[in-house]
Amino acid sequence: MKSKSQLGRFLRTRRAQLQPSDVGLPQFDERRRVQGLRRDELAHLAGVSESYYTRLEQGLSRGASTAVLDALARALRLDETEHRHLYDLAGVGRKSDQDRTRESPAPEYINETTRQLIDAFGDTPVVVLGRRSDVLAWNPTGHALFAGHLDPTSPADPARRPNTARLVFRDAHTRELYEDWPKKAKDAVGRLRLGVGRYPDDPLLAALxxxxxxxxxxxxxxxxxxRVRAWDTATYRMRHPLVGPMDVTQQAMPVPNQQSQRLVAVTAAAGSASQAALTLLAQTTATDRPARLTTDHLSTVSEHL
Known part of the structure; x- marks a missing residue:
């Protein structure tokens, strides 16, 4: 995945998604030959020449300045996540060139400090994801929530690690897990796009x-x-085969001192049926309890519904 071609495609796609009226340009009744803004219109809005902008789209111009990229971001109405993605695709950082993080991807692993952090969340479902959305680790409740049908030890083996994007699109269990699957699918793709912008030469990401x-x-x-999607907070309605439907919040946070690793924790509103369902799920994964649901457990959830 060449970053220059990705930059051109990103610019063309975003330009096609804007109409003249979106950016305050007059729109006449003439039949437009392009979808969205023309190159000259976007160049005018960004304050650059049409020929220079054309070279950017075609991947023929190198070293676009941060000022030009900022102007294009404003003209394209990019949000902060999209703006950062534009920087990544252009091969520049908001800091100096020495501070750029476009090094060759190194093997990913979980260190002892991160394992301690996972343990600190207790029964809260937690997974740690790598730069390609691979599952690097999960606690028992996280495994039960997201992929109880998979081997719980699989994240420890790089050859068998589950990948959340692959699960979303190719795993029937995960498709059924999300009531609004299209929303989850868009989020998964948007986060992969961020990875491509930051690691354009990662062969495993390209293969995925x-x-x-x-x-x-x-x-x-x-x-x-x-489209790009930030790693932040997302809400979903999940339909778990063991404990039923629940409305949850998935919060992603960077893992300290582990570049491009993110810890995702899952919570539900206090006192809600969804929180009761998560508690029940944690009980079924406890080592000192049978790993199955009992009639009493199901009654506990039913009282909250």
Missing amino acids: IGELVMHSEEFTALWSQH
Whole structure:
């Protein structure tokens, strides 16, 4: 995945998604030959020449300045996440060149400090994801919530690690897990886009995307939109096969001193049926309890519904 071609595609896609009226330009009744803004219109809004902007889209111009990228971001109405993604695709950072984080990807692993952090969350479902959305670790409740049908030891083996994007598009259990699956799919693709911007030369990331394009028309359609999604907070309604429906919040936070690793913790509103369902799920994973649901357990959840 060449970053220059990705930059051009991103710019073309974003330009096509804006209409003249969106940016305060007059729109006449003439039939437009392009979808969205023309190159000259966007160049005018950004304060650059049309020829220079054309070279950027075609990948023929190197070293776009931060001032030009900021102007393009304003003209394209990019949000902060998209703005950062534009910097990544252009190969520049908000700091000096020495501070850029475009080094060759190193093998990913979980250190002892991160394991202690996972343990500190107790029964709260937790997973740690790497730069490709691979599951690097999870606690018992996190495993039970997201992928109880998979081997709980699989994250420890790089050859068998679950990948959340792959699960979303190619795993029937995960598709059924999210009531609004299209929303989850968009989020998964948007986060992969961020990874491509930061690690354009990662062969395993390229292989993952190639696999998903080959096997999923839904992924291909979303990938072509060049949307990005921040790793922050997202709410979903999940339909777990053991404890039933629940409304949860998935919060992602950077793992200290582990570049591009994120810890995702899952919570529910205090006193809600969803919180009761998560508590019940934690009980079924406890080592000193049978790993199955009893009638009493199900009654506990039913009282909250």
